[in-house]
Amino acid sequence: xxxxxxxxxxxxxxxxxxxxxxxxxxxxxxxxxxxxxxxxxxxxxxxxxxxxxxxxxxxxxxxxxxxxxxxxxxxxxxxxxxxxxxxxxxxxxxxxxxxxxxxxxxxxxxxxxxxxxxxxxxxxxxxxxxxxxxxxxxxxxxxxxxxxxxxxxxxxxxxxxxxxxxxxxxxxxxxxxxxxxxxxxxxxxxxxxxxxxxxxxxxxxxxxxxxxxxxxxxxxxxxxxxxxxxxxxxxxxxxxxxxxxxxxxxxxxxxxxxxxxxxxxxxxxxxxxxxxxxxxxxxxxxxxxxxxxxxxxxxxxxxxxxxxxxxxxxxxxxxxxxxxxxxxxxxxxxxxxxxxxxxxxxxxxxxxxxxxxxxxxxxxxxxxxxxxxxxxxxxxxxxxxxxxxxxxxxxxxxxxxxxxxxxxxxxxxxxxxxxxxxxxxxxxxxxxxxxxxxxxxxxxxxxxxxxxxxxxxxxxxxxxxxxxxxxxxxxxxxxxxxxxxxxxxxxxxxxxxxxxxxxxxxxxxxxxxxxxx
Numbered sequence: 048x049x050x051x052x053x054x055x056x057x058x059x060x061x062x063x064x065x066x067x068x069x070x071x072x073x074x075x076x077x078x079x080x081x082x083x084x085x086x087x088x089x090x091x092x093x094x095x096x097x098x099x100x101x102x103x104x105x106x107x108x109x110x111x112x113x114x115x116x117x118x119x120x121x122x123x124x125x126x127x128x129x130x131x132x133x134x135x136x137x138x139x140x141x142x143x144x145x146x147x148x149x150x151x152x153x154x155x156x157x158x159x160x161x162x163x164x165x166x167x168x169x170x171x172x173x174x175x176x177x178x179x180x181x182x183x184x185x186x187x188x189x190x191x192x193x194x195x196x197x198x199x200x201x202x203x204x205x206x207x208x209x210x211x212x213x214x215x216x217x218x219x220x221x222x223x224x225x226x227x228x229x230x231x232x233x234x235x236x237x238x239x240x241x242x243x244x245x246x247x248x249x250x251x252x253x254x255x256x257x258x259x260x261x262x263x264x265x266x267x268x269x270x271x272x273x274x275x276x277x278x279x280x281x282x283x284x285x286x287x288x289x290x291x292x293x294x295x296x297x298x299x300x301x302x303x304x305x306x307x308x309x310x311x312x313x314x315x316x317x318x319x320x321x322x323x324x325x326x327x328x329x330x331x332x333x334x335x336x337x338x339x340x341x342x343x344x345x346x347x348x349x350x351x352x353x354x355x356x357x358x359x360x361x362x363x364x365x366x367x368x369x370x371x372x373x374x375x376x377x378x379x380x381x382x383x384x385x386x387x388x389x390x391x392x393x394x395x396x397x398x399x400x401x402x403x404x405x406x407x408x409x410x411x412x413x414x415x416x417x418x419x420x421x422x423x424x425x426x427x428x429x430x431x432x433x434x435x436x437x438x439x440x441x442x443x444x445x446x447x448x449x450x451x452x453x454x455x456x457x458x459x460x461x462x463x464x465x466x467x468x469x470x471x472x473x474x475x476x477x478x479x480x481x482x483x484x485x486x487x488x489x490x491x492x493x494x495x496x497x498x499x500x501x502x503x504x505x506x507x508x509x510x511x512x513x514x515x516x517x518x519x520x521x522x523x524x525x526x527x528x529x530x531x532x533x534x535x536x537x538x539x540x541x542x543x544x545x546x547x548x549x550x551x552x553x554x555x556x557x558x559x560x561x562x563x564x
Contacts, residue, residue, distance in 0.1 A: 051100070051148025051210060054107045056140045057115065059153055064119070067112045074105050103210065106147030114143075114152040118170055123155065126169050132157035135166060144181045146188075146209065165549050172544035175537055178551040179221075181213065186552055187533045189218050190225050194517065194524040195501070198222070217553065219513075224554035226516025228539060229523060230338075232532050234348065238355055239332035243318030245365045245483070246358045247330070248349050248384070249490035250315075250376065252342075254308030255502040257509050309511055311498055311518060312345035313337040315490040316352055327482045332356075334526050335493050337518045339511045340560040343379065350383045360385055367478075369487045371395055372469050391472035392487040396426055403438060403462045406445075406455040429476025431466065438463050497521055512557035519558070 057063050078101045085094060118138075126132055138153035158166035175183060189212075192201035198219045206212030213221075258266070314337070317330035334352070338345050353359075358366050366387040368380050372395055380389055400422045401415075408415035425434040442459040446452050466473070475485050501521055502514055523532045540550050 051103050053142060053149035053151055054111050056151040056153055059138050064115060071108050074108060103147045107150050110145050110147055110150045111152060118154050121170050121173060123169055126157055130160060133160050144185060146184055167547050175541035177540055179553050183537055186221055189213060190221050191524060191529055193218050193222050194521040220553040220555055222520060223516050223557050224552040226519055226558040228536050229519035232535060233336055233519060233522060242356055243320035243329055243331045245319040245327055246353060247319060247484050248316055248368045249487040250370045251313050251487060251490040251494045252310045253313060253494035253498040254310045255498055255509055255514055256306045256507055257309045257511060259307050262508060309339060311337045311339045312342045313490055313494050314345050314349045315493050316349060335497055335522050337497055337522055339515045346379055346383055362386060367483055369484050372472060389472055390485060391469050393426060393475055393485045396473060397423055399462045399465055403459050406458055427475055429474060431470050431473050435463060435466060497525055512560060515560055516558045
């Protein structure tokens with residue numbers, strides 16, 4: 048589908064509105080005639096494709112009519128009060144990329160009388176149009192796509208439906224600009240209604256691949272010209288020729304990480320409501336938050352949101368925190384949530400039991416399963432002390448002589464030490480009776496979906512500040528709050544425009560990572 052042609056600027060005159068109305072009626076009559084007199088017998092695919100082009104051209108005229116009517120009826124009195132501005136141009140042209148295609152319109156341009164500041168276009172300010180040369184709807188569409196797809200795919204997929212698309216770099220810079228107010232909205236946005244009586248907080252982390260200093264220097268440096276792969280100019284042997292020019296690469300040493308991953312901390316908050324059957328049902332009003340900033344900042348966000356949702360530090364309502372059992376994380380959680388039930392994700396305890404069992408039986412064997420399952424039963428039944436005694440006896444039965452026995456004893460010792468330090472976090476039998484949460488499956492799923500499926504794809508290399516903007520916006524989209532966020536952000540921009548401030552969403556500067564207090 049070809050890109051829509053721009054609608055040229057119409058001169059502002061006494062009969063222009065009537066002329067535009069006449070053009071619209073002619074265009075609509077043409078569309079109706081096209082539908083009625085398709086004597087060539089085109090297929091529906093051909094008809095619908097042509098119809099979209101005609102409807103877009105009709106939409107362009109309608110947008111132009113709307114903009115001209117608003118220009119005619121705009122009251123400039125508030126802008127001229129206080130002798131602040133003077134009129135520099137009564138019909139300054141501008142081309143705006145809309146959902147129907149490019150439209151050229153005119154509007155009044157005012158410049159300050161005394162200050163050296165930038166001038167303003169009152170019509171743009173009244174309509175909430177920033178300096179991006181794209182309508183807010185188009186920016187919102189492509190920004191939302193970019194929270195789900197790569198910047199290139201967002202541009203390509205959006206272009207499939209609009210018939211045109213902004214450049215990949217433009218979409219990326221919109222994301223960087225939209226990411227600036229994202230943290231403010233995630234922190235102080237509207238609260239969910241009709242919450243449950245039990246608050247659950249789950250924490251986890253997920254790494255995204257980041258560019259090394261050498262990779263950044265290579266990307267930002269001057270790029271040399273690539274020679275032709277073949278004398279004929281084809282691309283078939285391009286890779287082989289490039290490898291020949293650069294020479295042999297050094298092999299990475301064992302254990303070297305090519306991913307250079309930087310971890311994002313994810314927090315999921317939701318509530319549960321006890322039903323007539325006595326069981327807790329949910330999750331209710333689930334909200335996901337992630338940041339590449341410090342983990343402390345993510346936990347402070349959780350504390351603030353819990354208080355806003357009616358679960359302050361001194362609450363008598365049930366608050367449960369499910370996490371991986373890391374000691375420093377446990378210490379911080381006890382400070383922030385002194386009344387909460389702290390729970391070690393039972394999957395982490397089970398992983399330790401399987402690790403211990405592999406010291407005696409082969410991986411995947413029936414003997415290994417038979418060894419571990421009774422110990423898992425003790426976990427679920429609240430018999431952690433008995434579980435530790437059994438593991439201690441197994442360790443003591445290992446011979447102190449012979450190949451590999453020292454490593455087996457050390458492994459079992461580490462498993463026992465890990466579980467002993469977390470006995471208070473493993474009262475699973477009591478929590479199961481209360482139908483509370485004993486595994487952090489919700490946040491682990493969020494980590495795979497929110498971070499993994501957008502930021503951890505093949506070939507991706509991020510700068511943390513840029514990844515932060517995508518992550519925050521993706522959290523908003525996953526939470527189902529995109530429309531509310533974009534409306535709220537548009538109101539902020541419109542207010543700044545009405546105050547005479549220059550506003551542009553597109554930005555080359557990434558959002559600054561939030562710092563912990």
